[in-house]
Amino acid sequence: MTMKLSTDPSAATLLPIAKKEGISTVWDRHRAMQPQCGFGQLGVCCRICWKGPCRVDPFGDGPQRGICGADADTIVARNVIRMIAAGAAGHSEHGRHVALALQGVAEGRLPAYQIRDEAKLRAVAAKLDICTEGQDIPAIAAAVAKATLEDFQNQDHDAPCNWIEATLTKKRLERLQALHVLPHNIDAVITQIMGRTLVGCDADPVNLILGGIKGALADFNGMCLATELSDALFGTPSPVITAANLGVIKPDAVNIAVHGHNPLLSEVVCEVAGQMDEEARKAGAPAGINIVGICCTGNEVMVRHGIPLAANYLSQELALVTGAVDAMVVDVQCIMPSVSEIGACFHTAVITTMAENKIPGATHVDFKEETALESARRIVATAIEAYKRRDPRRVNIPDFKQTAIVGFGVESVVAALATLNAEDPLQPLIENIANGNIRGIALFAGCNSTQVAQDSSFVTMAKKLAANNVLMLATGCGAGSFAKHGLMTQEATLEYAGDSLKAVMTAIGTSAGLNGPLPLVLHMGSCVDNSRAVQVAVAVADKLGVDLDQLPLVASAPEAMSEKAVAIGTWSVALGIPTHLGTMPQVTGSAKVTELLTQTAKDLLGGYFLVELDPNLAADKLLEVIEERRKGLGI
Ligand code: XCC
Numbered sequence: 001m002t003m004k005l006s007t008d009p010s011a012a013t014l015l016p017i018a019k020k021e022g023i024s025t026v027w028d029r030h031r032a033m034q035p036q037c038g039f040g041q042l043g044v045c046c047r048i049c050w051k052g053p054c055r056v057d058p059f060g061d062g063p064q065r066g067i068c069g070a071d072a073d074t075i076v077a078r079n080v081i082r083m084i085a086a087g088a089a090g091h092s093e094h095g096r097h098v099a100l101a102l103q104g105v106a107e108g109r110l111p112a113y114q115i116r117d118e119a120k121l122r123a124v125a126a127k128l129d130i131c132t133e134g135q136d137i138p139a140i141a142a143a144v145a146k147a148t149l150e151d152f153q154n155q156d157h158d159a160p161c162n163w164i165e166a167t168l169t170k171k172r173l174e175r176l177q178a179l180h181v182l183p184h185n186i187d188a189v190i191t192q193i194m195g196r197t198l199v200g201c202d203a204d205p206v207n208l209i210l211g212g213i214k215g216a217l218a219d220f221n222g223m224c225l226a227t228e229l230s231d232a233l234f235g236t237p238s239p240v241i242t243a244a245n246l247g248v249i250k251p252d253a254v255n256i257a258v259h260g261h262n263p264l265l266s267e268v269v270c271e272v273a274g275q276m277d278e279e280a281r282k283a284g285a286p287a288g289i290n291i292v293g294i295c296c297t298g299n300e301v302m303v304r305h306g307i308p309l310a311a312n313y314l315s316q317e318l319a320l321v322t323g324a325v326d327a328m329v330v331d332v333q334c335i336m337p338s339v340s341e342i343g344a345c346f347h348t349a350v351i352t353t354m355a356e357n358k359i360p361g362a363t364h365v366d367f368k369e370e371t372a373l374e375s376a377r378r379i380v381a382t383a384i385e386a387y388k389r390r391d392p393r394r395v396n397i398p399d400f401k402q403t404a405i406v407g408f409g410v411e412s413v414v415a416a417l418a419t420l421n422a423e424d425p426l427q428p429l430i431e432n433i434a435n436g437n438i439r440g441i442a443l444f445a446g447c448n449s450t451q452v453a454q455d456s457s458f459v460t461m462a463k464k465l466a467a468n469n470v471l472m473l474a475t476g477c478g479a480g481s482f483a484k485h486g487l488m489t490q491e492a493t494l495e496y497a498g499d500s501l502k503a504v505m506t507a508i509g510t511s512a513g514l515n516g517p518l519p520l521v522l523h524m525g526s527c528v529d530n531s532r533a534v535q536v537a538v539a540v541a542d543k544l545g546v547d548l549d550q551l552p553l554v555a556s557a558p559e560a561m562s563e564k565a566v567a568i569g570t571w572s573v574a575l576g577i578p579t580h581l582g583t584m585p586q587v588t589g590s591a592k593v594t595e596l597l598t599q600t601a602k603d604l605l606g607g608y609f610l611v612e613l614d615p616n617l618a619a620d621k622l623l624e625v626i627e628e629r630r631k632g633l634g635i
Contacts, residue, residue, distance in 0.1 A: 039055040098264065257294050410535045410539070429540065466501065
């Protein structure tokens with residue numbers, strides 16, 4: 001029996017075309033990979049030294065220890081925390097780039113950038129306890145950048161990172177401090193994970209997992225600073241109406257897809273594209289330049305500027321199969337190396353931009369913040385050149401796109417609520433949670449995976465949770481799924497929300513001037529913007545005088561795939577949030593590690609992993625958790 005590959009209607013249109021053209025996609029490669037390695041799936045394959053590879057026999061017949069003597073518990077724990085370190089490294093490096101850019105702006109070295117949201121910069125400074133009285137904007141930016149970069153440099157183990165300290169509830173910080181898992185320095189914590197997992201180091205699975213939790217919290221710290229400083233530089237999201245799915249690609253425009261994660265490049269490309277529109281028209285594209293987004297770079301420019309989203313992770317190759325993408329500009333993370341080969345089947349220029357992220361066969365345009373405008377001009381000019389080579393007979397743009405109302409940062413959620421109660425904006429939200437109109441809040445995050453029919457688990461779970469009056473937030477490719485499937489619309493709220501949720505969403509949306517309800521799922525941004533959802537939760541918890549593990553709040557990554565998702569899921573657990581995974585985590589080869597993450601964590605942290613591959617059952621389980629939490633609060 002063949003499994004359905006994707007529930008995205010664009011895939012049904014484009015996969016037969018890919019097949020006809022002899023282009024292999026992620027789904028073809030998934031099929032060719034079957035059966036996948038059972039040892040790897042269980043996490044019991046160890047490749048940490050060259051005496052190996054070793055693997056522990058899960059049935060108990062063969063070897064129970066690797067050559068060095070490590071058992072399944074040690075091997076699984078080491079493997080999973082190395083994934084956390086990789087995820088944390090990705091997000092934090094992204095954060096460091098943004099912090100360095102802020103520093104460069106403060107020093108007047110980066111002509112392509114400016115502080116677009118001064119109020120946000122001031123708010124960030126206040127949050128970090130930086131005195132701004134009598135200081136001008138460059139001075140404040142310099143102080144904020146300095147305090148942020150300390151989180152990569154501080155050598156005092158007892159002094160937690162500035163950002164995490166400024167972000168969480170007091171009770172949560174105390175609880176994490178007591179477990180010695182508060183990070184003091186992002187780089188150091190990641191390095192420690194790599195060091196302790198070398199051959200012949202930490203063999204205690206509990207100690208290893210605690211080290212992993214610290215790494216995950218370093219990931220959280222990196223995300224918070226990446227989100228907030230990006231807002232100061234590029235603007236804080238506010239609700240905007242846009243569109244999603246491959247139908248946003250235009251047949252009569254020079255189409256540039258921005259793909260990856262870091263907004264430093266895409267922001268400048270968007271700006272320069274506006275200036276070079278006329279050149280595109282002269283080259284024969286009547287609609288000028290059309291920027292579309294893919295993955296989280298797409299989410300970043302979508303929530304800030306309403307740039308339409310063409311694809312989430314699994315359909316990035318299909319964007320190229322439309323034959324109408326003239327340039328795909330990539331920065332970091334989640335870029336399939338196959339894109340350069342597929343681009344070469346068409347006229348598409350696939351352009352890498354980061355020195356540490358190149359792809360064979362792609363064109364590399366080195367991107368540095370100092371010369372961002374020049375690089376962006378080169379990229380846009382390359383796209384216009386490529387457009388001239390486009391073969392209109394090979395253009396197949398699926399006629400699918402959905403409206404999406406996006407851009408719900410903390411500030412815009414609070415602003416919407418303030419239209420109901422200007423004095424105390426959180427009060428209407430809290431009241432409606434307390435009286436049960438909203439049963440709870442679910443944060444959907446994470447990727448697509450070929451282990452799941454694309455987008456299907458997101459959509460199934462969201463519809464069920466909505467019917468049961470759960471307020472939903474989304475980021476990353478989860479947000480992409482909802483946008484593509486029309487769940488970020490007012491119509492979706494009217495169609496799928498339970499009666500009481502619908503009434504609340506309508507009251508808020510109407511008073512906020514949306515002429516109807518809020519969209520069913522609120523798009524908070526990219527993967528690093530999961531920190532926005534935490535901020536909302538912390539504000540609610542503080543107001544109620546409780547900690548995060550008491551709130552009727554759950555998280556879900558129904559189609560998780562990336563090491564970054566492992567890091568995010570783990571900090572979510574560490575913050576006290578029951579966290580669902582809809583794909584099998586590669587830890588089940590160790591009963592001890594599995595128990596730690598799914599049960600012991602509950603006592604230690606209040607949060608825990610809940611694994612359920614069936615999205616219907618997963619939604620039921622999350623509803624149960626929400627009710628259990630409500631009971632705990634006596635509401
Ligand atoms: Fe999407 Fe962020 Fe996952 Fe990558 S990791 S597949 S959510 S683009 Ni964040």
